[in-house]
Amino acid sequence: MAMGYDSDHVMLGKIPQRAWATKVDRIILMASINRGFSLAQRPEDMNWIKFQLQRLGFALLALTNTGRFIRRLQRGSPFVANLRIDWIRLSQNSTAVLPQTIQLLGDLDDVVCEEDNVDVATDQNFKYLKVRDTGHESIVRFQEPEIGAYRKARFQHALTTPFEAIEGDIIPDATVDLSVDQVVFIMHGIRDTGLWTNAVRQAIEAQKKTAYVSVAGYGYFPMLRFLLLGARQTNVHWFMDEYTEAIARHPRAALSYIGHSNGTYLIASALERYRACTMDRIAFAGSVVRSDYDWDGLVRQGRVQTIRNDVASADWIMSIFPGFFELLRFSDLGTAGHNGFAAHEGKKNTVAYFKGGHGAALQPQNHNSLAHFALTGEVVREDTLLVKQQSNVVAMVSKLCWAVWAAIAIALLLLGFAIVSLLALLSVPAGVSWLLYACLVLLLLYTL
Secondary structure (H helix, E strand, O other): OOOOOOOOOOOOOOOOOHHHHHHEEEEEOOOOOOOOOOOOOOOOOOHHHHHHHHHHHHHHHHHHHOOHHHHOOEOOHHHHHHHHHHHHHHHHOOOOOOEEEEEEEEOOOOOOOOHOOOOOOOOOOOOEEEEOHHHHHHHOOOOOHHHHHHHHHHHHHHHHHHHHOOOOOOOOOOOOOOOEEEEEEEEOOOOOOHHHHOOOOHHHHHHHHOOOEEEEOOOOOOOHHHHHHHHHHHHHHHHHHHHHHHHOOOOEEEEEEEEOOOHHHHHHHHHHHHHOEEEEEEEOOOOOEEOOOOOOHHHHHEEEEEEEEEOOOOHHHHHHHHOOOHHHHOOOOOOOOHHHOHHHHHHOOEEEEEOOOOOOHHOHHHHHHHHHHHOOOOOOOOOHHEOOOOHHHHHHHHHHHHHHHHHHHHOOOOOOOOHHHHHHOOOOOHHHHHHHHHHHHHHHHHOO
16 A cells, blocks of 8 residues: 555555655564465364364354454455455566565464465565474564574564575465466356366367466355355355466466356456456356446446356246345345346347356357457357347246245245144154254255
8 A cells, every 4th residue: 555556445556655665675474364364274283173163253253243353354355355466466566666575484373274374476575484383373472481582583584684695485386477468267157067167268278379267166056055145255255366366377467257157246246345356358147146236337447348248038047036136135146147237338248148048158159259258358149049039938037036936935834834744743843843844945955
């Protein structure tokens, strides 16, 4: 921020540089959590019980919407990701001179994993120094017998030794490929193993040899988790971590994105919640983003160049499930894959209507068209895949999505009464029966 580069404010690049910023010669970090911390993996030096208690504690914080400060330090969160992206872009700016930065790391860190401390996205003025027999907290304890003197000596070494004479103990994987001039992210949807992403990747690579294509996935994503904002945001955090590493490795590359279903949600939510996130070209298929999404504002800010939206003729999944949430206006899910976008920038490159359902635009015959758009921004229509209008039945279901949800709820309730009645013949208490039935329904939603 002091260097005048702060994406947390709309006036990106127009904030004056502070005079003191250029006078900082060296920064010493001690057990800094550069990537944010993750609860996905237990730190090697943390015992199992403490790790499980920590995960339970954070689950309770999320449920009660408390502890927001510490929760925002998790890997991929907007605060951490925006900071990393800003630092990377600043370090890639040929006119910026960043301070020499040295990070001291204990070898017995029982708070976070080493990969949370060590960031792939550090610049050439960044070095790591290991401190033996030292944990996350004890790295600042210089008064402890024997080992304290050693820690103090390591600190003084980092503080006073000429930078070029300091030999770093850790060399993170910071491979930079300047030959790549385009990065394309391809993201699958829910209940999707992502096999089509490799086919589109091959189409892109056939059209441009200097493009890097990321097809990394977040795994199988069942319906229940898709309906929960917290679960969806976990995937957004994961994507932003991938995004950050991609721009660090390919500093000269333009950025494009192809997403289907929940894959469209990831980038739309990232652009909305992460001000440092930008994407040149975006192609959607079977989108679950709200129809009133503000593409015009993003284009006006220069964070997006152009958006393509492929709409299906009979996408009943979009018309019923996200349609209900969009109707009630309490969710960031919507029906852009069925109704299209309302904003000018969102609808000017709409390709409608692909004959078929939720995956209609992922037909092999459309792969080259998606690849061409991601690389050039030009829409090449495959008219043989299109029909002139949407299914009247699906269009009607979309308008009556609330009735469909009501019918599903009534059906589940009636089925529950039937099961409870049967279990009553076996002398199972009604309360226990309803609890077992609710668990069954949740289990099915979590696995299907």
